[in-house]
Amino acid sequence: DTEVTQTPKHLVMGMTNKKSLKCEQHMGHRAMYWYKQKAKKPPELMFVYSYEKLSINESVPSRFSPECPNSSLLNLHLHALQPEDSALYLCASSLSPGGWNQPQHFGDGTRLSIL
Amino acid sequence: GQNIDQPTEMTATEGAIVQINCTYQTSGFNGLFWYQQHAGEAPTFLSYNVLDGLEEKGRFSSFLSRSKGYSYLLLKELQMKDSASYLCAVKNTDKLIFGTGTRLQVFP
Numbered sequence: 001d002t003e004v005t006q007t008p009k010h011l012v013m014g015m016t017n018k019k020s021l022k023c024e025q026h027m028g029h030r031a032m033y034w035y036k037q038k039a040k041k042p043p044e045l046m047f048v049y050s051y052e053k054l055s056i057n058e059s060v061p062s063r064f065s066p067e068c069p070n071s072s073l074l075n076l077h078l079h080a081l082q083p084e085d086s087a088l089y090l091c092a093s094s095l096s097p098g099g100w101n102q103p104q105h106f107g108d109g110t111r112l113s114i115l
Numbered sequence: 116g117q118n119i120d121q122p123t124e125m126t127a128t129e130g131a132i133v134q135i136n137c138t139y140q141t142s143g144f145n146g147l148f149w150y151q152q153h154a155g156e157a158p159t160f161l162s163y164n165v166l167d168g169l170e171e172k173g174r175f176s177s178f179l180s181r182s183k184g185y186s187y188l189l190l191k192e193l194q195m196k197d198s199a200s201y202l203c204a205v206k207n208t209d210k211l212i213f214g215t216g217t218r219l220q221v222f223p
Contacts, residue, residue, distance in 0.1 A: 042213035
């Protein structure tokens with residue numbers, strides 16, 4: 001078990017559906033991240049939230065919409081996804097964004113399949 | 116550009132020592148992390164280097180040479196449970212940029 005909790009663990013959706021991925025941490029971390037990971041590939045950064053504000057968007061398509069309602073929660077809203085968006089979506093958090101020796105702690109991920 | 120390279124796959128025998136290398140060329144550097152990831156699970160933090168030299172944590176050690184853009188992870192007394200992917204990641208301001216990952220298989 002990890003200290004970063006992601007729900008749901010698995011999600012199957014059609015290309016016209018709207019769904020949301022949720023991430024929660026109660027470690028007092030002020031930086032939160034979304035990554036996308038394809039099979040046998042490393043995680044790729046999508047978004048960074050720093051003190052509840054979006055600080056980095058790695059040119060992610062607008063069909064992915066992040067939201068940080070408070071310092072413990074991070075959502076990723078999904079709409080009109082494509083089959084190539086099928087992947088493992090990982091959430092991570094760290095104590096503060098620029099901290100030199102602060103590791104990111106990852107959740108177990110949501111495995112997303114687009115039909 | 117950002118390049119972080121690792122060998123794709125390695126094999127080793129239980130009880131042995133294995134060294135996983137990582138070379139990097141990045142636009143910025145705020146430290147280098149090593150993560151372990153078992154199939155279908157979250158990456159878990161193993162070690163961190165920001166200054167040159169060796170950091171030791173139990174069976175795992177990590178080395179960094181900033182001038183050479185080089186790091187390695189050393190795993191001693193290998194166990195079957197060490198079969199996993201090992202990810203080298205460079206921190207650049209707020210970003211963590213992962214290397215290609217090394218799949219390690221430990222045989223009895």
